[in-house]
Amino acid sequence: QKEVEQDPGPLSVPEGAIVSLNCTYSNSAFQYFMWYRQYSRKGPELLMYTYSSGNKEDGRFTAQVDKSSKYISLFIRDSQPSDSATYLCAMSPNQAGTALIFGKGTTLSVSS
Amino acid sequence: DGGITQSPKYLFRKEGQNVTLSCEQNLNHDAMYWYRQDPGQGLRLIYYSQIVNDFQKGDIAEGYSVSREKKESFPLTVTSAQKNPTAFYLCASSVNSYGYTFGSGTRLTVV
Numbered sequence: 001q002k003e004v005e006q007d008p009g010p011l012s013v014p015e016g017a018i019v020s021l022n023c024t025y026s027n028s029a030f031q032y033f034m035w036y037r038q039y040s041r042k043g044p045e046l047l048m049y050t051y052s053s054g055n056k057e058d059g060r061f062t063a064q065v066d067k068s069s070k071y072i073s074l075f076i077r078d079s080q081p082s083d084s085a086t087y088l089c090a091m092s093p094n095q096a097g098t099a100l101i102f103g104k105g106t107t108l109s110v111s112s
Numbered sequence: 113d114g115g116i117t118q119s120p121k122y123l124f125r126k127e128g129q130n131v132t133l134s135c136e137q138n139l140n141h142d143a144m145y146w147y148r149q150d151p152g153q154g155l156r157l158i159y160y161s162q163i164v165n166d167f168q169k170g171d172i173a174e175g176y177s178v179s180r181e182k183k184e185s186f187p188l189t190v191t192s193a194q195k196n197p198t199a200f201y202l203c204a205s206s207v208n209s210y211g212y213t214f215g216s217g218t219r220l221t222v223v
Contacts, residue, residue, distance in 0.1 A: 034210050041219075042216055043118075043202055044155075044212075049210050049211070099170065102147075103154055
């Protein structure tokens with residue numbers, strides 16, 4: 001079983017739709033949970049991060065972490081064509097000397 | 113502006129040749145990382161360094177080597193022992209456990 005599982009999609013939605021992206025994980029030591037957005041042929045950029053369980057909202061984006069279920073989600077409201085990208089979840093146990101573990105990424109396409 | 117610079121953007125390698133990918137950061141970050149990205153595979157960790165003159169192997173270190181002689185620089189050498197080097201290589205740096213800043217990547221192709 002891989003440490004982080006993410007459905008690669010692709011996911012296609014019309015403009016204005018609500019998008020739900022998800023990851024599951026197996027390591028209960030993970031404390032930091034992140035979502036990165038990657039446009040084609042570019043490096044990923046940090047979109048949101050959450051420490052432990054709970055929700056975090058930033059504009060049209062909401063990140064949720066449910067540690068009891070080992071499940072994280074990213075919701076995008078009123079999706080725009082500019083949201084078309086690959087979304088990568090990432091996690092860390094917050095231990096010195098460790099690196100982030102990434103999911104495989106979900107490719108999202110928003111059509112106008 | 114602070115950031116990470118990767119060069120070159122595109123690189124072609126002949127069979128049996130070693131090539132070096134450059135990664136420079138001016139963010140004053142202690143930690144630096146190299147990831148490899150293949151279609152449908154996500155990001156896989158090659159090497160990382162938490163401090164100058166020290167580095168650790170990641171999940172797929174075989175066929176790669178690194179050095180960390182300066183805080184700002186973390187070059188990656190793809191050796192001839194790496195049998196399938198064609199991929200997109202990403203360098204990152206961080207000051208904490210979660211806030212990675214990535215470079216724009218180097219696309220390596222074997223010819």
